[in-house]
Amino acid sequence: MAWVWFHRFGSPPHFYRLARRLAPWFGWPAAILCLAGLIGGLGLAPPDYQQGDGFRIIYVHAPSAWLSLMVYVVMATSAAVGLIWRMNVAHAVAASCAPIGASFTALALATGMLYGRPMWGTYWEWDPRLTSELLLLFLYLGYMALRSAIDDVARADRASAVLAIVGVVDVPIIHYSVIWWNSLHQAPTVMKFGRPSMPASMLVPLLLMLAGFTCYFGALLLTRARGEILRRERNAHWISAALEEG
Amino acid sequence: MGGYARYVWPSYGLTAVVVGLNIFWARRSLRQAQREARRRLAANKVAGAS
Amino acid sequence: MSESRVGFIAAAASLMGRDLRLALRRAGDSLLPVGFFIVVTTLYPLALDPSLSSLRDIAPAALWVGALLSSLLALDLLFRDDAQDGALEQLALCGQSFAGLLLAKTAVHWLLTGLPLVLVGPLIAITLGAPYAAMAGILAALLLGTVALSLIGAVGAGLTLSLRRNGPLLALLVLPLAIPVLIFGARATALAVQGEAIAAPLYLLAAIAVLFATLSPWALAAAVRIGLE
Numbered sequence: 001m002a003w004v005w006f007h008r009f010g011s012p013p014h015f016y017r018l019a020r021r022l023a024p025w026f027g028w029p030a031a032i033l034c035l036a037g038l039i040g041g042l043g044l045a046p047p048d049y050q051q052g053d054g055f056r057i058i059y060v061h062a063p064s065a066w067l068s069l070m071v072y073v074v075m076a077t078s079a080a081v082g083l084i085w086r087m088n089v090a091h092a093v094a095a096s097c098a099p100i101g102a103s104f105t106a107l108a109l110a111t112g113m114l115y116g117r118p119m120w121g122t123y124w125e126w127d128p129r130l131t132s133e134l135l136l137l138f139l140y141l142g143y144m145a146l147r148s149a150i151d152d153v154a155r156a157d158r159a160s161a162v163l164a165i166v167g168v169v170d171v172p173i174i175h176y177s178v179i180w181w182n183s184l185h186q187a188p189t190v191m192k193f194g195r196p197s198m199p200a201s202m203l204v205p206l207l208l209m210l211a212g213f214t215c216y217f218g219a220l221l222l223t224r225a226r227g228e229i230l231r232r233e234r235n236a237h238w239i240s241a242a243l244e245e246g
Numbered sequence: 247m248g249g250y251a252r253y254v255w256p257s258y259g260l261t262a263v264v265v266g267l268n269i270f271w272a273r274r275s276l277r278q279a280q281r282e283a284r285r286r287l288a289a290n291k292v293a294g295a296s
Numbered sequence: 297m298s299e300s301r302v303g304f305i306a307a308a309a310s311l312m313g314r315d316l317r318l319a320l321r322r323a324g325d326s327l328l329p330v331g332f333f334i335v336v337t338t339l340y341p342l343a344l345d346p347s348l349s350s351l352r353d354i355a356p357a358a359l360w361v362g363a364l365l366s367s368l369l370a371l372d373l374l375f376r377d378d379a380q381d382g383a384l385e386q387l388a389l390c391g392q393s394f395a396g397l398l399l400a401k402t403a404v405h406w407l408l409t410g411l412p413l414v415l416v417g418p419l420i421a422i423t424l425g426a427p428y429a430a431m432a433g434i435l436a437a438l439l440l441g442t443v444a445l446s447l448i449g450a451v452g453a454g455l456t457l458s459l460r461r462n463g464p465l466l467a468l469l470v471l472p473l474a475i476p477v478l479i480f481g482a483r484a485t486a487l488a489v490q491g492e493a494i495a496a497p498l499y500l501l502a503a504i505a506v507l508f509a510t511l512s513p514w515a516l517a518a519a520v521r522i523g524l525e
Contacts (some may be wrong), residue, residue, distance in 0.1 A: 047248060054250035060261040085520075100268055107264045113258045118253050129405050138472040145468055149459050158522045159455050163469065166451055170473050173504065177476035180500075181483070216265070223272040227279030240287050243280060 010087045013238035017242065017245070019222040032210030040205030055123035057115040063213035064108035065129070066135055068128050069171075071101030071217060075143075076168035078162035088232045091157035095147065100217060102140035108133050121205075128182040130136035132175050139167050153232060212243060228231070307392045310397045315404040319373075329370035336362040352425035356485035359421055363413055363438065367445040368467055370409035371453040374401065375520065379457050395513035396524040398520060400511050402450045402512075410442035418485035427487045433488030433498075437496055440501040441481040448473050449507040451515045457523025475506050 032056035041059035048055040060086050075097035082090030112124045112130050122129070143160055198206070233239060303405040319326050340358040341351055376402075378384040385396045417438045426434065452470040456462040484497040 005307075029341045052248040052250055054248075054253060055252075056254050060257050064261065064264075097274075099271065103264050103268060104281045107260060110260050112259045114253045114260075118250055135472050135475060139466065142465075142469045142472065145465055146455060149456075149462070150463055155522060155525055159519065160523065162451075162515055162518045163455055166448075166473065167512065169507075169511060172477075173476050174508070176471070177479045184483070220268055220272045223276055227276035230279040230283045234286065239283055243284055243287075 008022040009159065010085070010089045012089055012233050012236065013242060015089045016226050016229055016238075016242050019226050020245075022025050023222040026215045026222065030212050030215035030219060033208050033215060037205045037208030037212055040201070040208060045202045045205055046206060048210035054115070054118045055202075057111055061108060061115055062206060063209045064104045064111060065215050068101055068105035068108050068133060068186065069099050069216055070214070071104065072136065072139070072164075072171065073168060073218045074221075075101060079157075079164040082160040083158060083165075088157075089229060090227035091161070092225045092232060093163065095157070095228045096221050098144050098147070100220055100224070101138065102144065105133055105137040105140055109137065118211050126182070126185075128175075131182070132177050135174055135178070136171070139171070143167070152170065159231075170242055302392075304392050304396055307390070308397060311397055312400050312404045315401060316408075318377075319404070319408050325373060326408040327412070328379060329366040329409045330416055333362045333366040333413055334416065334420065336365060337424070340424065340511065348425035350425075352489055353427070355421055355426050356426035356482040357487060358424060358435070359417055359438075359485055360441070362420075363417065363441065363481070364445065364471065364474060364478060366413060367410065367442060368463075369465060370405070371449045372463075372468075373457060374405045374410065374450055375457055375523075384520065387424055388521065388524065389423045394521070395517035398450070398516045399453075399513055402446055402516070406443060406446040406452070410446050410501045413442050414438045421485070421489070427491065429491060430488040432484075433494045435486050436498060437484035437488070437494070437501060438494050440498065440505050441477050444477045444501070444505040445474055446510050447505070448477075449514045450479055450514055451519055454516055454519030454523055455485075477501065480504065 007019070028211045039060060041056055045056070045158055047053050075094050078090045078097070079094040080093060081087060109130065112133060116125055116127075116130070117123050143163055146163055147156045230239065302439050318507050337358050340354060344350065344354065358463065375384060378387075392398075398467075414435060418434045420432060422432050447469075452466050455469065456466050459465065480497040480501040484494045484501060487494045487497065
């Protein structure tokens, strides 16, 4: 039964239409969740004992960082699916992920730096989180550079899929090695997000923002993927009818 | 904001910019793909008819 | 694909022998990476205070950054010629395990370009202030590290096979993936220079080499096949 769904979802015309209908169901919840999160995070949550109001950056930094990592995993997974089952829809999803993931990785770095400045005194420290985010940005940029260097879309799909799969296997190793390296050299002045010890008034808005950003990514992905499918299904019969529908 | 304002608000501002840009880019990417597809279909029709 | 009457070991051996013979005819090409390595590591004393005590501190970094960059440069020798004259396609079609043959090519490539780094590296370390007692540890670290670099670099080379002038792209692809090798290799070297036990980072380096060795057969074959289309 699951296979029927899998193959239907993988059918380009079905996906194209479904994505159009589904996108608002991700978009509006995203807006509501983020609004609630912002009200809670900026208005309702009390200032932190140690970090004052500066901790509020976490309400945009943590979702960005979460997105940067989650999107890479989605990208690698859909690339693998596309490679194994030769599914254009999956490749379209992977291609859509890259610019989104890269921009949020950059945002995570920028907000991380702005978070760090009042806490450490400098804009940049080679702490494990920032360093890992920087390396993740390089991985995204490499993926996008490889894609754009190969002219044929199908070949670019497959080559970048191999790269993404190798990358996603390496990411935990890179992350672990960075943490290991950092523990040798830095005094423990790492940013403490103190998740377990966060009171509910601080934690709930954070969870709302994380959920909101995730829904937002869903909406973005569905929109982009529709365009990417069109680029891959050049002369298919279903396109003219689908374009009429918008 | 207890003196942290000049770090907090730019963070939120940057986030808003990135969020907005991504929405804009996603929509634009779709529109461009749709435009190209329409152009290709029209060209095929002409080629097929002639 | 026809059922081949030649066993895989024999096929791989003949491939490796052929690669070695071809490379030795143009030995200069194979020696370029290690020459680059020597030049690059020489830059550090010239750019800094050349007293051996201060060089000792940066010796691990200089050694490993140099090793990473040299192995990147060397990747051009791995597949390019065979891709251009169609030999790589023949390997894909000959009925033997393509992944196995590509690994065999990578092994020869390491022998020609990685092993010289392993042998020269400890000597360079001496010139950068490392004590003689550190040489064995540095050699071990470079041995594991260059093998890991060859494996992950080969995947990058396969992915960029059909692209012209792809040096910077290859660097952008391979260097982030090779960061763990840099971290553990440099750490092992630093510990060796200080005279301390290097088992921990060495084990981690070995684990990475094993992981890359496990992953690369699939990735190499997939990447080169795509590149040959």
